[in-house]
Amino acid sequence: MIHLHLIGIGTGNPAHLTGEAIAAIKGADLFLVPHKGAGKSDLADLRTQIIDTVRDDARVALFDMPVRDDSLPYLERVDAWHDEIAGIWAATIAQHPEARQVALLVWGDPSLYDSTLRIAARLDPAPRLSVVAGITSVQALTAAHAIPLNTLNAPVTISTGRRLRDHGWPLGCETLVVMLDGDCTFRALEGEAYDIWWGAYLGMPEQILASGRLSEVSDQIVEQRARARAAHGWIMDTYLLRRIAR
Structure with missing residues (x-):
C-alpha cells in the first residue's frame, strides 16, 4: 500500500x-x-x-x-x-x-x-x-503586520474573493480574511468603512506588504500586485479586512 x-x-x-x-x-x-x-x-x-x-x-x-x-x-x-x-x-x-x-x-x-x-x-x-x-498564509500575514487576527472576544470569517464578489460583505462580520482573490475585489467596498492589511509572497525574500484605510491604499495594492505578478510570473497573496466601528 x-x-x-x-x-x-x-x-x-x-x-x-x-x-x-x-x-x-x-x-x-x-x-x-x-x-x-x-x-x-x-x-x-x-x-x-x-x-x-x-x-x-x-x-x-x-x-x-x-x-x-x-x-x-x-x-x-x-x-x-x-x-x-x-x-x-x-x-x-x-x-x-x-x-x-x-x-x-x-x-x-x-x-x-x-x-x-x-x-x-x-x-x-x-x-x-x-x-x-x-x-498558513493567514498566520504569515498577521505575523508580518504584527497584528492580532481577531479583536477582543470576536469571531473571524475566512472566505474567498469569489464569495466577496458574489455575496458582498458577510452579515455580522467584523474581520474578514480573503484568499484566492485575483481580481482585487476589495475595490468594490466602501473604502472609508474598512482597514486592510495585505501581503504577497509572505515569508519569502520577495515579500510585499501594505496596510491602512482601504480608501487610501487600495490603488497602491492593485499597482504593487500587478507589478509583482509581471516580474515573477505568479503571485500568492492574501489580505485581512476589518470593518471600522461607527
Missing part, C-alpha cells in the same frame, strides 16, 4: 518547516511536484529548494498540471479538474513501483483553501494518508 504524505510547508520560507514536516521529508521515497502551468516552474523550483534544505538524495517526479475547462460551471469545472489531477498522480506514482512513501509539499496548510486532500480522496486504491500541518 502507498503511504501518501501531504506536507504543509508554509508560505515558501524553509524556516517555516516544522519538525514534523522535516521528518516526513526525510522519510519520503518519492516527491510529486507540479512543474508546468501558470507560474508552476518557479513554484516547482521553490519546492525542490525546500526539499534540498532537508536532504540531497530526494527522488522528484515532475508532472504537468492540467488546465481547467472554463466552459463548465465553476463547481463542475473544479470537480472534473480534480479527477484529472488524481489520474495524473496515480499514473506518476505507477511509474515508480519501488516507492511506498510518497509526498506532496503543500503551500500553507493542506486544510485551508487547498484541494490536495480532496484530490487524494479520489485515488483508487486509496492510499494510507498522513497530513502534516503547516503555517
Whole structure:
C-alpha cells in the first residue's frame, strides 16, 4: 500500500518547516511536484529548494498540471479538474513501483483553501494518508503586520474573493480574511468603512506588504500586485479586512 504524505510547508520560507514536516521529508521515497502551468516552474523550483534544505538524495517526479475547462460551471469545472489531477498522480506514482512513501509539499496548510486532500480522496486504491500541518498564509500575514487576527472576544470569517464578489460583505462580520482573490475585489467596498492589511509572497525574500484605510491604499495594492505578478510570473497573496466601528 502507498503511504501518501501531504506536507504543509508554509508560505515558501524553509524556516517555516516544522519538525514534523522535516521528518516526513526525510522519510519520503518519492516527491510529486507540479512543474508546468501558470507560474508552476518557479513554484516547482521553490519546492525542490525546500526539499534540498532537508536532504540531497530526494527522488522528484515532475508532472504537468492540467488546465481547467472554463466552459463548465465553476463547481463542475473544479470537480472534473480534480479527477484529472488524481489520474495524473496515480499514473506518476505507477511509474515508480519501488516507492511506498510518497509526498506532496503543500503551500500553507493542506486544510485551508487547498484541494490536495480532496484530490487524494479520489485515488483508487486509496492510499494510507498522513497530513502534516503547516503555517498558513493567514498566520504569515498577521505575523508580518504584527497584528492580532481577531479583536477582543470576536469571531473571524475566512472566505474567498469569489464569495466577496458574489455575496458582498458577510452579515455580522467584523474581520474578514480573503484568499484566492485575483481580481482585487476589495475595490468594490466602501473604502472609508474598512482597514486592510495585505501581503504577497509572505515569508519569502520577495515579500510585499501594505496596510491602512482601504480608501487610501487600495490603488497602491492593485499597482504593487500587478507589478509583482509581471516580474515573477505568479503571485500568492492574501489580505485581512476589518470593518471600522461607527
